[in-house]
Amino acid sequence: MRVSASLLAAVFGILLSSAAQAAEPTLTVYTYDSFISEWGPGPAIQKQFEAQCHCKLTWVGLEDGAALLSRLKMEGKKTKADVVLGLDTNLTSEAAATGFFAPAKVDVSKLKLPVAWNDKTFVPYDYGYFAFVYDSQKLPNPPKSLAELTAPGDQPKILLMDPRTSTPGLGLLLWMKEVYGDKATEAWAKVAPKVLTISKGWSEAYGLFVKGEAPMVLSYTTSPAYHQINEKTDRYKALDFPEGNYLQVEVAARMASSKHADLAEQFLAFLTSPEVQKLIPTTNYMFPVVDIGNDLPAEFRNIPQPQKTLLMPSDEVAKHRHAWIREWLETVSR
Template sequence: MRRSALALLLGLAAVFTAAAPAGAADKPVLTVYTYDSFLPDWGPGPKLEVAFEKTCGCDLKWVGLGDGVAILNRLKLEGGTTKADVALGMTAEMVPEMKATGFFAPSGADLARLDVPGGWADETFVPFDYSYLAFVYDTEKMKTPPKSLDDLVDGDPAEKIVIEDPRNSTPGLGFLLWMKAVYGEAAAEKWQKLSARILTVTPGWSEAYNLFTTGEAPMVLSYTTSPAYHMIEEKTERYQAAGFAEGQYLQVELAARLAASRQPDLAKAFLAFLVSPEAQAILPTTNWAYPVTKPATPLPAAFDKLVQPTKPLVVPAEAVAANRKAWTDEWLKALGR
């Protein structure tokens, strides 16, 4: 969540698999579906793979599938024939819909050390990081960023934004819910007004952030934690997140094992590993998000410079499950799609 800009500039890998070591054919294979930008060598995937394979006696195979909502869409297509043992990258608002599929099984992970905003209590889905949605802007192109969702909606149509599609993308879905959380029944009217500012709607986060960092638009839907990447890896504070008076939408990323997994014990071990101190230390500066357990060492100083939301926004997951199709149809109609 979220993912280096450099990764996007160099392109996306649909499937990343590390070079198989000698004797790999004799090892059990654990297949993990995730989103594309988790996988490049500067992302968390390779580092997590090396760490997990040191203890699992297995071959961890990643499969990249666009963005978080796309993972669930793929599983629905595959059903019981899926080759996935674990799915990683869905978000908390999707839990009731995911449970209704019957595809997922209890994690068996010890979640006692979790420190997630709002708490967490679910035996199936394992949080592994979190962040808050934000519009990230280029300070060299935008001198007066929006300070509220109203500012964004009512802002200059010449200052374009890039957003993601809620039908495929977790940040896109999150923004759909953010608009609903703030505007309720007036959301359609606000979407219509905002449409004048939208340069394009991309399938996922990767495509949107690439357009932003290559200068196609001065602002993009991303995360409050995104600027940390630029500060730490690029040594620049050029890209910043806009703090909104109404609050920022909270997204908690999840992983779960598939009931159809051929490697249930390895899948359980991997989920337990995700919340281990070793894995949690990797995620903040590779996936650019907050850990879900208290870190053993302080986060880099750049994280202290990030927007700190005083009002996390969420829409109850049950309401999302009941209304997602209607709200998506409303969005489609409002944007003339």
């Protein structure tokens, strides 16, 4: 059978394209759902990284950061993850103890964080402060302190997250421990009647909040900036408590079992690049870990800094986390 030269060229081109695609490695990144939502930073990061890495970036989304650690413990060294993005400082010691993670080669000496960073494995990519966010149209007189929030009485309903599956939920658990110590269970007992629901992750709870299901939700001091930038409203506000607000530093790390170690390192370094850090404020609505100058939106420059920064050492969290969660469960389920 005679075959035209143009047909041969077309077939040859398809084969070359298929071979090139087959040769491209795939980097699998486990993260939380909101990071890779259409409004999150994930889509833009994927586009930019794939343009320079000659690879395919695949996301696996879970409900929240705490769920990431649980998934990794279940999968063990057989995990398909090359990189995990979305753990935070409350989980890094426990995560490191698994032996699943490899030290990073990324230079973090020039990162700007509210706390000193000495961890050799986990690479920070953003940070923020937990806060209670309220709807000022429905709640003109919100609680002015954590003490007022935890005082007995008929107060507005609150939306919270489960500390077993959610990093904000765990953050609140530790926030209460930092402020109340051994009396945290007493404070939780006073808060429990005010809780409308406890969701698995932040996205679900915040979605209920903006739908008007409750006038208060556990979120971040930066959350109102989202509404100011995208909806041109200052209706939603964050509370700055005199007892302090709990700090969250979100991190990424390379899996020791990854077959694409160099590519994973390239991705970790990319997370701290100006290109990605400029995305963080208006997509993940957290503070960047590098100075992005005038690229930091005015709405972020106007966010009040907490009167006191609260942060528990990661090794202390690892030592007590499960016991404190059991204590919390016993209290809120009464």
